[in-house]
Structures are given as C-alpha cells and as structure tokens.
Amino acid sequence: KNQVEQSPQSLIILEGKNCTLQCNYTVSPFSNLRWYKQDTGRGPVSLTIMTFSENTKSNGRYTATLDADTKQSSLHITASQLSDSASYICVVSAYTNAGKSTFGDGTTLTVKP
C-alpha cells in the first residue's frame, strides 16, 4: 500500500531559526514528490516538485532534498519568518494507478517571535 509519513507532526521554533521537516514514502514506482505550504483555512501552495533524477531543489528560503534510494525527502527552511507558520504537506505520485497522488498528513509549523 502506498503511504507517505511526515515527521514531526508539529514543530515550534523561534523566528530566525532554521528547521527541517521529514517525509518518508513507500509509493512505487516513483514519479515525483511535491511539497506544499498550506496556511490555515486556505488552499495548499506548491513549494517544490522533484522527479527521480533530482536530489535538491530550492525555492527562496525553502530547500527540498530527495533520496530516492532510501525513499526519504526533507524540507529545510532557513531563517524562519512568522509567515512561515503553516502546515507543510508532502505529496508523492506514482506512475501507475493513473498517477494517483498519496498525501502525507502534514507537519504544522509555528514560528514564534
């Protein structure tokens, strides 16, 4: 069964600090992995999308890494800001099953001043 597990479930950090969110998956055969940011009560917004051949992708202060061998991804946030407070969702898609995506439950990040 395809699964995506994210850790930690929630995280509190001080403004200006860095943090790393984890995503482990069992989706196979792998097509791509996406990270989304979702503010409370809003729709998710794409941060990065990585295919099998990509192991790092950046979007401003957000850097995602992918290790397709161990089926792990991380999202690193540098110099956090209050506006980074949100839920971060990892989504993995497979080539089979009509490319249906498997969503993680998300990590809720709170950045405090």
Added chain:
Amino acid sequence: KAGVTQTPRYLIKTRGQQVTLSCSPISGHRSVSWYQQTPGQGLQFLFEYFSETQRNKGNFPGRFSGRQFSNSRSEMNVSTLELGDSALYLCASSPVSGGANEQYFGPGTRLTVT
C-alpha cells in the same frame, strides 16, 4: 493567469440537505480534482474529472458526486448531508490528467453542517 476559484467560500447547511460547490480551473487546464480536508486530517481524494469524464475516484460514499462542463468548470454535490461532512473542500486544477502532475489548488469552500 487567474488562479483557481471556488464558490462559495463559506457555507452553512443543515443535516439532511444537499449542497453544490463550484470550481473554476486555471484557463487551459482540463483536469479538476476534488479533496476533502477535515481538522487534523490530511487531504482525502474525492474524484478527478478530465474533459468532462470522471477519471479517478476515492473511497467516498455515493452521496458525493461531481461533474465537469465543457468549459472545464466543475461542480461537486453532496446529498443528504451529515455532520461529518463538515470540512474544507478543495479543488485543484492541472493541465493534464493524473495526480502525478503539478496541481494548483483553489482557496477552498468551508462547509459547516449543523
């Protein structure tokens, strides 16, 4: 390009009623997927429409249905509402079918069932 729009943004209904939600995808996008998100839960896939045809379906009861029009706009209908249907309903559009492609989400419709 304008983003994905959903109407209404907020809705309050009574148990037993039915509701219709609307989603307008990004211009040129032919795939629309619907998701349910409840507090503390991840996004649960409802169904995907592409070129007016349902391509994929999640594990939801038949009370949840949808359709897509020739202009790619999509509607989702929930009949005989239950308290547990209270959720944020999100739609996402994509140029092509299949969830493996980049999806662009709308702001969601917050449905409250009393």
